[in-house]
Amino acid sequence: MTIKDILMGEETLFRDIEAFNPDYIPDRLLYRDSQMEALAMCLRPALRGGKPKNAVILGAPATGKTTALRKIFQMVEESSDKIYCVYVNCQISTTRFNIFSDIYEHLMGHRPPETGIPFSRIYGEIMRKLIQEEKALIVALDDVNHLFYSKNANQVFYDILRAHEVFKGARTGLFAIISDIEFRFMLDKNVSSIFIPKEVIFNPYTSPQVKDILQERVKVGFYPDVVSQEVLERISDLAYSTGDMRLGIDILSSSGDLAEADASKTIQIKHVEGAVKSTGASSLESTLEALSPLELDLLRLIVDSQDEENTAGSLYQSLKKDEKTSYASFDRALKKLELLRIIDTQFTGKGVKGNSRRVILRFATEEFSVLPQKK
Numbered sequence: 001m002t003i004k005d006i007l008m009g010e011e012t013l014f015r016d017i018e019a020f021n022p023d024y025i026p027d028r029l030l031y032r033d034s035q036m037e038a039l040a041m042c043l044r045p046a047l048r049g050g051k052p053k054n055a056v057i058l059g060a061p062a063t064g065k066t067t068a069l070r071k072i073f074q075m076v077e078e079s080s081d082k083i084y085c086v087y088v089n090c091q092i093s094t095t096r097f098n099i100f101s102d103i104y105e106h107l108m109g110h111r112p113p114e115t116g117i118p119f120s121r122i123y124g125e126i127m128r129k130l131i132q133e134e135k136a137l138i139v140a141l142d143d144v145n146h147l148f149y150s151k152n153a154n155q156v157f158y159d160i161l162r163a164h165e166v167f168k169g170a171r172t173g174l175f176a177i178i179s180d181i182e183f184r185f186m187l188d189k190n191v192s193s194i195f196i197p198k199e200v201i202f203n204p205y206t207s208p209q210v211k212d213i214l215q216e217r218v219k220v221g222f223y224p225d226v227v228s229q230e231v232l233e234r235i236s237d238l239a240y241s242t243g244d245m246r247l248g249i250d251i252l253s254s255s256g257d258l259a260e261a262d263a264s265k266t267i268q269i270k271h272v273e274g275a276v277k278s279t280g281a282s283s284l285e286s287t288l289e290a291l292s293p294l295e296l297d298l299l300r301l302i303v304d305s306q307d308e309e310n311t312a313g314s315l316y317q318s319l320k321k322d323e324k325t326s327y328a329s330f331d332r333a334l335k336k337l338e339l340l341r342i343i344d345t346q347f348t349g350k351g352v353k354g355n356s357r358r359v360i361l362r363f364a365t366e367e368f369s370v371l372p373q374k375k
């Protein structure tokens, strides 16, 4: 292909290339009905003149949290004028001023001036508008853990949740979205006295679910017969084993690009392989890099004792022999490994309250040869 062909060629395999954009909101969000229902229940009182319920939305990366939230916000704003739904990306808006500027913009249609206007005025204008229009406000703080780094969480939560104390009749609520179990704990530590949320959990997708979701995206994004079952399966396996739906969607679209560049009418396995190389997805290995020393020690222990029947309790006993660790930090490390889809845990119905958990490795032991040795 010449450069001109690449830029101007009309032939395409993509029916709707936007279906692969990161901010694309699919028409059908599969397997998330119960989570969407739970969020709707939180908003329901606000549609009838009450206060929205607070929620914490919890789940591993790429499990559909942001998408579900944006979808429900869209639905609410399209069908009711009783509530303002404001989405805040806390990776971008990290200060109290920025977050309230986002809210202000949503309500007023323009941002407040960056300088020369005190926070209290912006805040006051927002609250007075809510009261005057008799509308409730729900603020979704996505990736809220970033507010903990900047230590602004407590203040912002307080500003939103206690608005009614100063502005009588203001009805406000908050959804906090977190993708790392570690921060569930930080939330408790930082804002538990004012924030008592309903928990909405986005559990990881099973292998058939991953395949269904990608299949649906293929239907929307590509012309019929561009993606064979074999190709779909290869990409689904990859997305499932890395626990990363986003990777699956990326690889779908990059393989489409490669196939087009090849002037091929279908995506072939070689295009998938090329796409995988270019995304640098090294799956398990890159997941392991993100683990803390304690999480690594625990994982090593699980790998080394695979032949025995491991329970959470027995693992804690063995781990404790080598290092001083509280049960709470052990439990967090275990949950982290589960969230990252390295292990599964299952209740056995045995133990003191019938809540003993069996711990199962989700990969073959050989795959952990990449595990760094204990220092």
Ligand SMILES: Nc1ncnc2c1ncn2[C@@H]1O[C@H](COP(=O)(O)OP(=O)(O)OP(=O)(O)O)[C@@H](O)[C@H]1O
Binding pocket: 021, 022, 024, 025, 026, 028, 029, 030, 031, 032, 059, 060, 061, 062, 063, 064, 065, 066, 067, 068, 178, 179, 213, 245, 246, 249
């Ligand atoms: N149930 C689903 N149906 C269709 N697409 C989905 C579903 N779940 C996730 N996706 C897709 O996977 C990608 C990641 O989803 P999303 O951004 O909502 O995840 P997230 O849980 O917010 O992740 P993070 O914690 O990394 O922010 C998006 O492209 C989204 O469209």
Ligand SMILES: [Mg+2]
Binding pocket: 065, 066, 067, 142
């Ligand atoms: Mg998200």
